[in-house]
Amino acid sequence: MKDKVVVCAYHNVGYRCLEELLRQGADVRLVFSHEDSPTEEIWFKSVRDLAARHGIPCLTSSVNTPQNRELLAELAPDFLLSFYYRDMITTEVLALAGRGALNMHGSYLPRYRGRVPINWAVIKGETATGATLHYMVEKPDAGDIVDQQRVEIAFKDTALDVFNKVTDAAVTVLRRSWPQLVEGSAPRVPMDLSAGNYCGGRKPEDGRIDWNLSAVEIYNLVRGVTHPYPGAFTTLAGHRLLVWQAFPAEGTGEPGRVVSTQPLLVGTGNGLLELRRLQLDGAAELCAADFVAATPCRGELLA
Structure with a gap:
């Protein structure tokens, strides 16, 4: 029997990673996403549309609501995966994933934990960043690392250029890691938070x-x-x-x-x-x- 998977996803990283899971035959039972903000330029692909094309239920209410916690408890997923989902997922929800809850973060952790890591990396003049798949814990972007892929930031790259590179890197990481997670052979490398930094959101x-x-x-x-x-x-x-x-x-x-x-x-x-x-x-x-x-x-x- 296949592992039951619940995905929390938004934006191009969410779209591409959900697409990769489905390509690998993952049994995605439920997707949580977001309503598009009327004040935001929507230039990215729709996770909701992708889920609909594959007949997967998609909710835009927060995964953390009492009703959705009950729904997840009944579903009893083996894996809970977060790809560019914008809500911090509570420890109560994380605990409902029998084999683990994991997040794809848009930096080479432990550098640039927190919000908008790609924009921050460009603003700070970094020459490299990456994508990191890690286990979720109470503290943001702090759990054990499963896999990472580094990408270069060229001096003329905009944040969008880097975002596209990181999106490709995220798919590469998931393509390598998902079979290992299913088999139970995926590594878990503790994160050294002292070697990184944390950044807040930007207005x-x-x-x-x-x-x-x-x-x-x-x-x-x-x-x-x-x-x-x-x-x-x-x-x-x-x-x-x-x-x-x-x-x-x-x-x-x-x-x-x-x-x-x-x-x-x-x-x-x-x-x-x-x-x-x-x-x-x-x-x-x-x-x-x-x-x-x-x-x-x-x-x-x-x-």
């Missing part, structure tokens, strides 16, 4: 640019929160100005001061930042040349 307001930082640090912020995320921003003449694309350049200038318009260069705490794609609140996104033609800004101070 759109966290994208505000501090021009006293170096050009490279600001560039990392821009590429870490650019499309499809809310974007990095500054203020020009009292109006919010989104910076969707930029690149560091050599030179000096007062932090936040526009020192050139061809190309569009702004001073920082160390070096210059070339702004390449911009958008004033309520206006269209423009390349730098078109933006300068429409909005003369030489000598302006951005804040």
Whole structure:
């Protein structure tokens, strides 16, 4: 008899990992996902649609509700698997999985435990991250590691570029690990939390640019929160100005001061930042040349 599996999943990682489980013939009895937020750009695939195509019941109420705990207790799953599910799963729910509850995390643990690990890795200028399958415990992203796959972060990669690499890595990890989990031969490597770090979630307001930082640090912020995320921003003449694309350049200038318009260069705490794609609140996104033609800004101070 096959192991009974319950999957908590959302986003592309959730879609691709559920797809891989089904490809391997896993007996997925129930899926928990989320309603799409009306304030979020929905650029990723739908776990609910995938479950529906395979005739698998899918609930968008939290897996932690008393009713859903009762449902899981009756189902008595062997495995509970979490793939980019956004709710912290309680220990009471985790205990209902007879053979274990596991999570696929978007970093090379123990580095970047917590929320939005891919964005944080890009913002912090990391050159590598990864995907990690680990057992879930009460503390987030802290249980024994089953398998990991490292991916490189190129200097020009945006968070979306890295997210796509990590998604592929997550599927690779699951493809290797699922047969071992079923057989009972999967490794369990204790996580050394002292060797890692924990990061909290990010809000759109966290994208505000501090021009006293170096050009490279600001560039990392821009590429870490650019499309499809809310974007990095500054203020020009009292109006919010989104910076969707930029690149560091050599030179000096007062932090936040526009020192050139061809190309569009702004001073920082160390070096210059070339702004390449911009958008004033309520206006269209423009390349730098078109933006300068429409909005003369030489000598302006951005804040």
